[in-house]
Amino acid sequence: MSDAVIRIMDLSKSYATSAGLFPALKNVSLTINRGEFVAIMGPSGSGKSTFMNILGCLDAPTGGQYQLNNRQVSELGRDELALLRNQTIGFVFQGFNLLQRMTLLDNVALPLIYAGVEHAERSQRAHELLTRVGLADKANSLPNQISGGQQQRVAIARALINRPRLLLADEPTGNLDSHTGVEIMALFSELNLEGITIVLVTHEADIASHAKRQVRFYDGSIISDHATAQELQP
Amino acid sequence: MTLAMLGEAWRAMGANRMRTILTMLGMVIGVAAVVLMMSIGQGAQYAIKQSISAMGSNLFILLSGSTQTSGVRTGSGGALTLTVNDAAAIAELPGVQAVAPINPGDAQVVYGPANWNTAIIGTTPAYLDVRAWQIVSGAAFTASDVRSATRVALIGQTAAQNLFGDENPLGKTIRIKQSPFIILGILASKGQGMDGRDQDDTIIIPLTTAQRSVFGIRFPGTVRMIMVQSTGLEVMPEVEAAMTGLLRQRHRIRENADNDFSLRNLTAVANSAEESTRIMSMLLGAIASVSLLVGGIGIMNIMLVSVTERTREIGIRMAIGARERDILLQFLLEAIIISVAGCLIGLLIGVGGALLTEALTGTLVIISGSSVLVAFGVAATVGIFFGFYPARKAARMDPIEALRYQ
């Protein structure tokens, strides 16, 4: 047993396109330990989202190994992957991905339905998390009735509802103004202090500076991987 | 868990109310059609069964004159070739239970100021046995009434109603073609016959009296028809052959000549009538079931559209931990709710329609628990069957593909 939450070796991913196989990830290796706060950076098209989707067990690599909590992900069935997404991983999308027909409370509580949690406990826990992200008063609003920053906070609350140990976020601040982005990052830092491992993708250097470690992708490969310089951390 | 799913299915259906209602309509029409058709079909079957048992069982009818005399139909006005003696001879044949010679006709009947045209049946007491016809009050006339041609009569319910109203007809004197007849008994109600005529609009009198006083017969002892009841269904073919042989012999018909009478197995005719109503009602049910099928296909169609439309939603649900069976159940529940709700509404409309049909046309309808159950079962099955494919399609989606769907 090691402290590694994520252990990636020689990972590659190619997309079948009309022009033949396109390699989006090329032999990537990376280890992320418990309690880390990693920012993944790199230009557009460098493979960051592809990488995150594989980390989140949403997509499968075409080569290499991915171990999550010392388990070989490629050996897991669809139901086991669903269970990982439900209990172990919280995923935050750039586009929030809330269900538009549901109230914020129901959106946040939704993963608990799949975890088999009873109604009363579901709404109680969803309320707690909405309070935590500062949206308790909007519990019965619909997603289209609140701002983008608020929607992203709801999405984070949903990602946290099953108390995951790993939080993945693909450009969580990409659709937000810089002030709101800083607020969201403050929330992530707080969660990281509580012991949740966080991996997030961002374009922006000042957003990345909230993380403790920065990994840079270029053209499907990792070109740099270092701790955030002390003086840059806020 | 399932409760939460039900809530979600409800919400999803509410979000597209018009579409949900239209989809349901297919089911509603299908179930209503099945229930209506089955009710009418079972009603018709029941009515036929009733009139068959009212007719009497294991019956033959012999008619004077051939119906196939070298293309020239002698018709009912033709020569009366059958005789009372023929009837007596037939009664001696093995396998024959009862024989009733009959002279039917109709006449104006008068009681006081009331005046009614009704069917007159001149026959013997055996007729009541053959037809399994009860007397509700009074008594039947006897063989000696037939021998001495007394002027007595049994009256059917409809005829009694029209001549006597609320008065008790027993012992009263009516006039048939000027001759006075005393009412000896009142017949039980028999309802509609196979030919659709009201069998209760009848007066039964002794055969001999009918010949002398009512119909004024040219050759006494001849009859228009003879009803024969055999001892059982299985002996009917032998009895039929024996009767034909006997009558040909008695009438001295040469080898190659046609019969001068016609013989019908009424029970066979009745059974085939019953069979054909049964087939007809099955056919109606089958046609109605097709609409149920169409309703099911409608559900499948809409569910497929719905699954495609909600691909992104499915992706999101999978991303936060929905398993295949969660997604499957979600969409299956929607299909089942639509079909079961449609079924319930269809049942109400079908039953209402059946009752309305009965009220408006007087056709007997029977709404049986089994037909309701069948319609309901079929609808639920259709919902599951046609909901399953789209639901499985949703459940089998790849999470990342579904999330990328715009």
Ligand SMILES: Nc1ncnc2c1ncn2[C@@H]1O[C@H](COP(=O)(O)OP(=O)(O)OP(=O)(O)O)[C@@H](O)[C@H]1O
């Ligand atoms: N489904 C797909 N089919 C084919 N090619 C794809 C697919 N998804 C991504 N790619 C390609 O793979 C490469 C990496 O894409 P990816 O989305 O991982 O980039 P990214 O680093 O997240 O970019 P951005 O910063 O713009 O989000 C790109 O060149 C892209 O065109």
Ligand SMILES: [Mg+2]
């Ligand atoms: Mg991306």
